[in-house]
Amino acid sequence: MIEFKLPSLGADMDxxxxxxxxxxxxxxxxxxxxxxxxxxxxxxxxxESWHEGTVYELVTQPDETIPVGTVMALLLEAGETPEAxxxxxxxxxxxxxxxxxxxxxxxxxxxxxxxxxxxxxxxTRARVSPAAAPVRTRATPAARKRAAELRVxxxxxxxxxxxxxITIEDVEKCSQAAPAxxxxxxxxxxxxxxxxxxSKREIPHYYLASDIPLARATEWLASYNAQRNVTERxxxxxxxxxxxxxxxxxxxNLNGFYRDGHFQPAxxxxxxxxxSLRQGGLIAPALxxxxxxxxxxxxxxxxxxxxxxxxxxxxxxEFSDPTITVTNLGDGGADLVHGVIYPPQVAIxxxxxxxxxxxxxxGVVRAQPMVTATLAADHRVTDGHxxxxxxxxxxxxxxxxxxx
Amino acid sequence: xxxxxxxxEALREAHRDALLADPRVFLMGEDVGKYxxxxxVSKGFFEEFGADRIRDTPLSELAFVGAGIGAALGGMRPIVxxxxxxxxxxxxxxxxxxxxTLRHMSGGQFSIPLVIRMTTGAGRQLAAQHSHSFEGWYxxxxxxxxLAPATLDDARGMLAPALADPDPVLIFxxxxxxxxxxxxxxxxxxxxxxxxxxxxxxxxxxxxxxGGSLWKTLDAAQELAAQGIDAEVIDLRVLRxxxxxxxxxxxxxxxxxxxxxxxxxxxxxxxxxxxxxxxxGFYDLDAPLARVCTEEVPIxxxxxxxxxxxxxxxxxxxxxxxxxxxx
Numbered sequence: 001m002i003e004f005k006l007p008s009l010g011a012d013m014d015x016x017x018x019x020x021x022x023x024x025x026x027x028x029x030x031x032x033x034x035x036x037x038x039x040x041x042x043x044x045x046x047x048e049s050w051h052e053g054t055v056y057e058l059v060t061q062p063d064e065t066i067p068v069g070t071v072m073a074l075l076l077e078a079g080e081t082p083e084a085x086x087x088x089x090x091x092x093x094x095x096x097x098x099x100x101x102x103x104x105x106x107x108x109x110x111x112x113x114x115x116x117x118x119x120x121x122x123x124t125r126a127r128v129s130p131a132a133a134p135v136r137t138r139a140t141p142a143a144r145k146r147a148a149e150l151r152v153x154x155x156x157x158x159x160x161x162x163x164x165x166i167t168i169e170d171v172e173k174c175s176q177a178a179p180a181x182x183x184x185x186x187x188x189x190x191x192x193x194x195x196x197x198x199s200k201r202e203i204p205h206y207y208l209a210s211d212i213p214l215a216r217a218t219e220w221l222a223s224y225n226a227q228r229n230v231t232e233r234x235x236x237x238x239x240x241x242x243x244x245x246x247x248x249x250x251x252x253n254l255n256g257f258y259r260d261g262h263f264q265p266a267x268x269x270x271x272x273x274x275x276s277l278r279q280g281g282l283i284a285p286a287l288x289x290x291x292x293x294x295x296x297x298x299x300x301x302x303x304x305x306x307x308x309x310x311x312x313x314x315x316x317x318e319f320s321d322p323t324i325t326v327t328n329l330g331d332g333g334a335d336l337v338h339g340v341i342y343p344p345q346v347a348i349x350x351x352x353x354x355x356x357x358x359x360x361x362x363g364v365v366r367a368q369p370m371v372t373a374t375l376a377a378d379h380r381v382t383d384g385h386x387x388x389x390x391x392x393x394x395x396x397x398x399x400x401x402x403x404x
Numbered sequence: 405x406x407x408x409x410x411x412x413e414a415l416r417e418a419h420r421d422a423l424l425a426d427p428r429v430f431l432m433g434e435d436v437g438k439y440x441x442x443x444x445v446s447k448g449f450f451e452e453f454g455a456d457r458i459r460d461t462p463l464s465e466l467a468f469v470g471a472g473i474g475a476a477l478g479g480m481r482p483i484v485x486x487x488x489x490x491x492x493x494x495x496x497x498x499x500x501x502x503x504x505t506l507r508h509m510s511g512g513q514f515s516i517p518l519v520i521r522m523t524t525g526a527g528r529q530l531a532a533q534h535s536h537s538f539e540g541w542y543x544x545x546x547x548x549x550x551l552a553p554a555t556l557d558d559a560r561g562m563l564a565p566a567l568a569d570p571d572p573v574l575i576f577x578x579x580x581x582x583x584x585x586x587x588x589x590x591x592x593x594x595x596x597x598x599x600x601x602x603x604x605x606x607x608x609x610x611x612x613x614x615g616g617s618l619w620k621t622l623d624a625a626q627e628l629a630a631q632g633i634d635a636e637v638i639d640l641r642v643l644r645x646x647x648x649x650x651x652x653x654x655x656x657x658x659x660x661x662x663x664x665x666x667x668x669x670x671x672x673x674x675x676x677x678x679x680x681x682x683x684x685g686f687y688d689l690d691a692p693l694a695r696v697c698t699e700e701v702p703i704x705x706x707x708x709x710x711x712x713x714x715x716x717x718x719x720x721x722x723x724x725x726x727x728x729x730x731x
Binding site: 142143 | 659688691726
């Protein structure tokens with residue numbers, strides 16, 4: 001018997017709204033297969049399964065908003081019979097009733113909807129069956145306008161106006177009953193703000209910076225790209241990520257999570273790539289296994305990640321997996337980034353713009369492409385010495401790009 | 405305190421002021437002189453102002469309205485009284501083809517500072533040839549301004565700005581209003597001929613009306629208030645040009661509108677107002693628009709049939725309740 005629970009997909013996610021199920025009872029589910037789409041403050045996310053099994057029952061209904069940890073579905077493990085799930089349901093049905101009338105538990109299980117104890121109270125008021133005919137909903141122009149403003153679904157309302165038309169009042173009543181629909185941007189801003197405030201409150205940051213010459217990397221990349229079509233070209237961003245990932249393998253204390261009062265190093269390197277969204281806001285989903293993937297593969301992965309982040313079709317693992325954040329603000333014109341660590345990560349690496357700057361090589365001042373890399377790291381886990389070694393390592397790796 | 409007066413007396417005072425204030429002003433019409441006016445608006449004027457300024461005319465609306473236009477062209481400020489709007493149809497050619505057009509036709513060289521007053525409406529058992537409401541027809545015509553004073557203050561105050569207007573102004577006096585008693589508020593000194601007036605503020609439905617129907621509508625609003633429905637009542641006062649701003653701003657607040665118009669529904673002023681709301685205020689509407697108009701029959705003579713044909717307070721109340729889903 002597997003309880004498929006709503007996972008936390010980020011430091012400050014405490015609830016999510018089920019948008020749709022991607023499976024139905026009887027479907028086989030494997031690790032990593034997409035089970036549901038859940039809307040969080042940041043994005044609609046494809047939630048993957050961590051288990052293997054067969055879907056027995058979908059507990060949560062679309063449009064329900066549920067707290068993290070809520071059992072959304074019941075899965076049967078290989079060889080299990082439905083009995084296991086039914087037993088689970090009996091055990092979890094109406095605990096309040098069971099507490100006061102302990103002998104009445106079976107009756108309660110019959111009368112209570114399955115999973116009533118863990119799902120949000122369904123909103124039965126003013127709802128009609130959405131399976132009604134494909135007739136256009138009878139709503140007044142003003143009600144339609146208000147519904148659009150409040151993001152109320154007219155199809156879910158019953159009208160109280162003339163000829164049963166939905167009126168402004170119907171829409172506003174429904175909207176007051178439902179949690180006030182918040183603009184995604186407002187919500188995202190709040191989420192980012194909460195995470196960053198927590199970071200600044202809890203994490204003793206230290207900051208280091210290092211100017212890294214990129215003459216060799218630039219030249220090498222130019223020749224590497226020379227034989228490729230535009231769509232296959234590798235960008236400096238991918239090369240930098242690869243170098244960061246390898247450097248992190250050498251300095252594992254910067255790669256992982258600080259949880260429950262101690263550091264948990266991560267076994268793989270999954271840098272969260274900060275992606276600014278066109279409509280504002282920011283997401284930093286994981287680019288998985290950066291250290292071991294080839295440069296071309298990494299570039300494709302990066303392009304795909306950016307595209308999906310902007311289309312709001314990221315996967316849950318990409319939200320929950322980042323082991324460090326890498327942010328690149330050079331395109332925006334910044335020279336230097338003082339990053340704020342995204343908890344529970346313990347470091348954030350920032351790249352400024354790559355620009356031609358005077359640099360002394362062999363006693364001669366020469367113009368060459370440079371980038372300033374900055375590291376903000378968690379003093380509870382490492383000291384500046386570790387960070388300095390890491391930045392030096394990163395710089396060294398970028399001088400031999402052919403080895404990346 | 406203001407003394408009690410009547411709509412008729414308010415009109416009479418307004419005329420007297422106008423005649424005293426400007427020697428170019430004179431009154432012309434059937435029985436306005438020796439008889440004192442068919443609705444007694446000009447009672448005593450013949451003696452006070454003389455036959456030159458209070459002129460009885462032959463029974464030819466076409467002729468004396470035309471004479472009024474000529475006098476206006478010649479620099480006078482005539483007030484022409486037509487006994488009822490039904491008879492004004494005989495003068496349609498002068499009003500629509502001459503008065504309304506000459507400024508335009510002359511490239512702005514001539515203006516027609518003419519006021520034509522007439523009685524309109526039913527309710528006095530005068531039957532189909534004396535009871536119709538054709539003010540909406542005149543409100544169709546560019547070049548005319550059309551007023552419908554419904555209150556004592558407007559009866560007292562609208563004539564002066566109408567006379568001051570350089571273009572022809574038609575004033576429609578509902579036959580049932582002449583005997584209406586009340587007090588002037590002093591507001592009449594500021595009466596204008598541009599804006600509608602909100603006679604009762606409310607939040608749930610806009611009742612848009614004018615003239616004789618105003619009082620039935622206010623009664624309906626009071627009855628609705630007793631039933632917990634808060635209606636706003638707009639007195640259009642000016643039927644052309646329509647004060648759409650006041651209408652739309654009211655509907656944007658109440659989200660519902662009923663137009664009460666003693667004209668027939670088909671092709672009516674009520675239709676014009678509804679269309680204006682549908683065009684400009686569509687997204688404010690929280691209920692279909694509704695109209696309470698006169699039944700599409702010639703106004704009947706028998707009292708019970710005449711009453712049944714006209715917009716009445718219970719019909720207005722029922723329409724509003726249906727609109728609010730309370731019927």
